[in-house]
Amino acid sequence: MTTSTRRGADGNLFAVLRAGFPADRARPAIIRPDGRTPLSYADIEEQTARMAAYLQRLGIRPGDRVAAQVEKGAATLILYLGCLRAGAVYLPLNTAYTPPEVAGFLADAEPSLFVCAPERRGGLGEAGALAGVPRVETLDAAGEGSLTAAAQASAADSAKEISRQEDDLAAILYTSGTTGRSKGAMLTHGNLASNARTLAAAWHFSGTDRLLHALPVFHSHGLFVATNVVLLTGGAMILLPRFDVDEVIRQLPAATAMMGVPTYYSRLLAHPAFTGELVRHMRLFVSGSAPLSAETFRAFAARTGHAILERYGMTETNMNTANPYDGERIAGSCGQPLPGVEIRITEPDTGRALGVGEIGMIEIRGPNVFKGYWRMAERTAAEFRDGGFFVSGDLGRLDERGYLYIVGRAKDLIISGGLNVYPKEVEAALQRLPGIADAAVIGAPHGDLGEAVVAVVVPEAGVRLSEERVIAALRPRLAAFKVPKRIVIVDGLPLNAMGKVQKSALRGRYAAIFDNPGN
Numbered sequence: 001m002t003t004s005t006r007r008g009a010d011g012n013l014f015a016v017l018r019a020g021f022p023a024d025r026a027r028p029a030i031i032r033p034d035g036r037t038p039l040s041y042a043d044i045e046e047q048t049a050r051m052a053a054y055l056q057r058l059g060i061r062p063g064d065r066v067a068a069q070v071e072k073g074a075a076t077l078i079l080y081l082g083c084l085r086a087g088a089v090y091l092p093l094n095t096a097y098t099p100p101e102v103a104g105f106l107a108d109a110e111p112s113l114f115v116c117a118p119e120r121r122g123g124l125g126e127a128g129a130l131a132g133v134p135r136v137e138t139l140d141a142a143g144e145g146s147l148t149a150a151a152q153a154s155a156a157d158s159a160k161e162i163s164r165q166e167d168d169l170a171a172i173l174y175t176s177g178t179t180g181r182s183k184g185a186m187l188t189h190g191n192l193a194s195n196a197r198t199l200a201a202a203w204h205f206s207g208t209d210r211l212l213h214a215l216p217v218f219h220s221h222g223l224f225v226a227t228n229v230v231l232l233t234g235g236a237m238i239l240l241p242r243f244d245v246d247e248v249i250r251q252l253p254a255a256t257a258m259m260g261v262p263t264y265y266s267r268l269l270a271h272p273a274f275t276g277e278l279v280r281h282m283r284l285f286v287s288g289s290a291p292l293s294a295e296t297f298r299a300f301a302a303r304t305g306h307a308i309l310e311r312y313g314m315t316e317t318n319m320n321t322a323n324p325y326d327g328e329r330i331a332g333s334c335g336q337p338l339p340g341v342e343i344r345i346t347e348p349d350t351g352r353a354l355g356v357g358e359i360g361m362i363e364i365r366g367p368n369v370f371k372g373y374w375r376m377a378e379r380t381a382a383e384f385r386d387g388g389f390f391v392s393g394d395l396g397r398l399d400e401r402g403y404l405y406i407v408g409r410a411k412d413l414i415i416s417g418g419l420n421v422y423p424k425e426v427e428a429a430l431q432r433l434p435g436i437a438d439a440a441v442i443g444a445p446h447g448d449l450g451e452a453v454v455a456v457v458v459p460e461a462g463v464r465l466s467e468e469r470v471i472a473a474l475r476p477r478l479a480a481f482k483v484p485k486r487i488v489i490v491d492g493l494p495l496n497a498m499g500k501v502q503k504s505a506l507r508g509r510y511a512a513i514f515d516n517p518g519n
């Protein structure tokens with residue numbers, strides 16, 4: 001750890017972003033849809049300095065974790081940037097996580113400070129979530145709370161600039177695992193800075209851009225891809241609290257670019273007010289986090305004349321591949337490796353490199369790839385090959401022009417509306433409920449969410465289960481997006497010769513479960 005007052009001379013992501021701020025600091029950085037005064041770049045500088053000064057006054061040192069489960073807003077981004085500036089490691093948590101889920105993350109990450117919504121604080125105390133967390137502050141959806149008050153009372157000029165090496169941690173983002181146990185992906189200042197620079201250049205971002213920002217800011221997509229790219233290039237973001245299709249349609253005329261998960265685009269297409277005229281002036285639409293169907297890509301192009309630019313990323317790696325800005329954007333492909341990123345396809349069991357057109361494991365190497373899982377050295381080692389390639393768990397192939405096609409996943413994972421749900425975690429929650437003998441969780445095609453969670457449940461002998469009661473029993477335990485949209489009650493699960501549940505048979509059997517309108 002070193003402290004320094006030099007600007008732009010270090011690897012701290014905040015310093016990297018600040019080097020891209022516009023010379024005219026009065027220009028807007030964050031535009032609020034409610035018409036309140038935008039946050040200018042001067043405001044960002046001042047408020048993040050106050051936040052960093054406050055964190056330092058609390059005794060938070062570089063490398064200490066600051067966890068936050070807060071609604072999206074300008075104040076949330078100030079907290080994120082203030083943490084970077086103070087050298088603290090930012091740890092955002094999905095607002096949907098239940099108190100028991102939050103307790104698990106806090107126990108694992110041992111943050112020095114936890115920031116939550118005021119109304120959440122009581123429940124978290126009851127859940128024992130706050131045990132061992134030395135300090136808790138609040139921040140509400142309007143940006144008010146004890147955190148804001150304390151930060152505003154701190155003098156901006158008392159913040160010490162903290163230099164960081166590229167290899168130092170900037171953030172930890174938890175991803176669930178196929179074992180059902182969450183893993184904290186450790187992202188460095190260098191990981192995030194390199195990806196922000198690469199994407200800004202690849203997608204031609206500049207100070208004249210206005211990004212329509214409707215994504216949540218507790219995942220890579222909304223927090224890093226969207227936010228960092230805008231700040232690095234001195235443009236502005238129209239920060240919406242969430243994706244609401246009517247609000248997005250109202251705001252699109254003021255935007256030049258938008259990023260989203262495929263559900264955003266299919267919801268726009270389903271809206272009668274979404275016309276080609278509305279978005280003729282737009283420069284770019286980016287999609288990621290889940291497969292964009294060729295059908296949505298084509299329907300969007302037919303309606304608007306815009307070819308959505310699909311890219312492929314992971315929490316652990318940031319963004320890996322993207323369709324070209326200028327060249328051909330291919331429906332169903334995630335595009336080519338981004339500059340500096342290497343992609344190879346291998347035989348999953350051996351790691352032997354495969355050739356053009358052959359389907360295998362997608363492996364990734366580059367400055368974007370994370371440092372490892374928090375306090376899980378063995379798990380980290382198991383997911384890297386010799387030579388530093390990260391084993392993604394996604395299956396795909398490369399064509400002769402280097403375009404990547406993802407064809408499936410080796411990991412048992414459901415992606416619902418761009419959010420990951422690991423069946424193992426839902427199965428474990430079901431198996432802990434009384435009266436359930438066995439459970440298997442699968443993803444089924446869903447018109448709005450791409451895939452949605454379905455649980456196939458076997459009751460214990462003599463027990464009568466109902467779909468509603470099982471769902472109600474899961475709610476306090478699991479974030480709502482993980483709770484199955486349907487519970488199917490059966491007498492037994494199909495097993496293979498080894499006694500393992502045949503999920504592919506279940507996927508086939510329930511492939512049309514969401515076909516009826518109203519499901």
Ligand code: MCA
Binds near residue numbers: 222242263318418482
């Ligand atoms: C909300 N619900 C969901 C989802 N979202 N259920 C399943 N899947 C979801 N994605 C549930 C709520 O818990 C609630 O349940 C009900 O649906 C309605 O909630 P509401 O908040 O009104 O839903 P919504 O606003 O319509 O949200 C759907 C959404 C949102 C707009 C698609 O989930 C979203 O913004 N997704 C983006 C996620 C994202 O940013 N992913 C990036 C991950 P109930 O009624 O039962 O209480 S980063 C990543 O994957 C990598 C790095 C990458 O490549 O980007």
Ligand code: AMP
Binds near residue numbers: 312334394419
């Ligand atoms: P997460 O763990 O939330 O970071 O999710 C990463 C996973 O999302 C990847 O491993 C892929 O399975 C999936 N993903 C991200 N982008 C795409 C895409 N464009 N097409 C298909 N899957 C994607």
